[in-house]
Amino acid sequence: KSLPDMIECHNINTYLFLIVNFCLVTALLRKLKQQSRESVEEKRPRLLKALKELGDFYLELHWDFQSWVPLLSRILPSDACKIHKQGINIRLDTTLIDFTDMKCQRGDLSFIFNGDAAPSESFVVLDNEQKVYQRIHHEESEMETEEEVDILMSSDIYSATLSTKSITFTRAQTGWLFREDKTERVGNFLADFYLVNGLVLESRKRREHLSEEDILRNKAIMESLSKGGNLMEQNFEPVRRQSLTPPSPNTITWEEYISAENGKAPHLGRELVCKESKKTFKATIAMSQEFPLGIESLLNVLEVIAPFKHFNKLREFVQMKLPPGFPVKLDIPVFPTITATVTFQEFRYDEFDESIFTIPDDYKEDPSRFPDL
Template sequence: MTGETIRSLGRERQPSEDDDLLGPGEEADAIASLAGDTRTERVGGGRLLSAHKQAARSPQSPPNDNAVAPCCAVDDLNRNPVLLAADDFPLHRCVFDGDVRRLSSLIRLQNIAQKDVHGNTPLHLAVMTGQKECAHLLLAHNAPVKVKNAQGWSPLAEAISFGDRQMITALLRKLKQQSRESVQDKRPRLLNALKELGDFYLEFHWDFQSWVPLLSRILPSDTCKISKQGLTIRLDTTLVDFTDMKCQRGDLSFIFDGNAPPSESFVVLDNEQKVYQWIHHEESEMETEEEVDILMSSDIYSATLSTKSITFARSQMGWLFREDKTERVGNFLADFYSVNGLVLESRKRREHLSEEDVLRNKAIMESWSKGGGLAEQSFEPIRRQSLVPPSPSTISWEEYITAERGKAPHLGRELVCKESRKNFKATVAMSQEFPLGIEALLNVLEVIAPFKHFNKLREFVQMKLPPGFPVKLDIPVFPTIAATVTFQEFHYDTFDVSNFTIPNEYKEDPSRFPDL
């Protein structure tokens, strides 16, 4: 669990690396940060990131017309090696040297989301090296926060490792802002896609399993029911919350109304307590601080589903006379395929954690794996202070930028990282009879999916699958948990308008779902 709880629609959906920069006027906010104006950020006594320069920089040499700039080979978009000189990363160099003045003069002229040969953006380097002034300036110009480097780490992950509470808070706030902007940017396209779809009813089932002993028996299952009419969608589910360390059941309905203004377009109903809550993007100061506490006290996870070597082979049936497996899934005839070459690569970092933190997190996981019911237990995070900054790096810019690709010199706190690779055996059943297309499903899920496991489903079906619609498929959800998703029923239909409205007897409870 990373603590990045999904609190609103599309929270994990991030802007691309090519998003427009913010206007120049925002530079004033960064300058205010340089002057120590932190009135909007409660850091709980946290230490400021050290503004140290790199300790062992090579002295500047006089210009030499015969000198050749260090360079290295990287791949372009066509996978052809391209020679890039060290001078091809001016923003990175400014950050590495802590040159705020030059960074300020170049920031509007360069690609703020550019990755260097190690996959790091300028914001990555600013966080790793403790260059707080540079980081605030980059954030003021909307540097992407969730973009990952070659090792799979985002600037936020690196900030958690460095351990400065103020920097973590600033990155978290920017991440949420970029999420909101991304949702709003996508809204017109999604509404047009919904308008083109007919009105329908869709039902699919989740069945979660784990290869961890005793864990599968307490994992949930869920049947989701989706009703779509015009620009309105309703999702009924019994899974209130499901993360890698928490499971909570209930009777919920999510209603999205594309005709309403954004602030009133998404509501969740608790059908047991007969209350409702509007889902807003805004969060209180206390909620943000609590999330920072969780981030600073939890492992940093990076999980990647590698599909580089993925292949699909027709599943076989029969003992003596083997034939391709074709069976009905719900109401639909489907061809079954074995998915080979799917690898779940996961990394777990904990250099920022104390021994007490590690033991506490282990106790939480053991409690859940034994059916302890985390939803009924209280594991409130303790208010975290900033960590003592790591020692200044002695790596020079030339050593960093010319290092072999995949072997970048480590910057920041000394790594404590555990890596694992697991071959994920999966089956997918593709039906040519299913009336809905994959693109239509992706649009629907993007509108109504506030949960992490829905996003995993979206990621999986975006792969290049065999012909048809995946009426049954296995997907990894968390490092130790997988799910079988079965689309059981689909038909075009019309519904009563009351199906998409809040019942009169329901009362508003703005705090019913604090994690949404």
């Protein structure tokens, strides 16, 4: 049928929900992953050149997640990340692979970027407990893609964006009677402290694609977490889901659809269930003139490990126009109720054994070890 005929057809909603909900979502997911791989490859020559020009170093940074919600902070994760950089190779050791919407993956993990390897083999994650590894940009099977679609279709669609349009920095003060600019040591580095003003986290959550069963299950998980349940004890295994009952047919005509105001076309299927919120955060940042690494160099390193969402938040933040120096300690909004404090504890130029940038001989490949990567 032509598009005008389809829009006027009474079974348009059934058609959309049976076809779009699976085929289109699957196609979009594959396309997004393809674009992500292509974007990485486009940036690859520039990143390799930048890494080659950097000295070899060891960098250690700590992540501490906090919340103003009672009891929530004590179940939030923390992590000490160790980064080794030599030539065009990078190794990141961590216990926190991802932290998204109150779900985290923990373990003894190492991420290795080998700039000399072929693009499809240059980035691997090692599970040092199970002694297996997975290539990050492997081509996924049909079953892996279908399982990821099932997870997406049974979870809230959530997006959070840092708005920095009106952001300003003012020097933090210390003292009661005689106020003076706050300067303290962070790790081994003397730093000037600033207040971050006008930092806003804009969040958007949609759930019209969820069944009542999905909503109740997700609510039960969150209630368990709020009572002190362990993040890793929750069962997030994908479950094959039946399609939702299609919404009632609509009577929108083709003429009504194409004449709608730009960006306000009428909904042809299920009405949106959307919650938007804005939260202004009070944050501090410590800038050090003594730190040996420049922000541009840090951005090049973060570009390599950007697939990990909390590191991507850090990269977004330090891309702003910051006060003079290097941000050795900063607060980053992650969710409306959660912030992360990132502290650069140690930095030194060093050389390392090349073996730390290779896959150990006794590790076996497991392409499905980390289904979200």
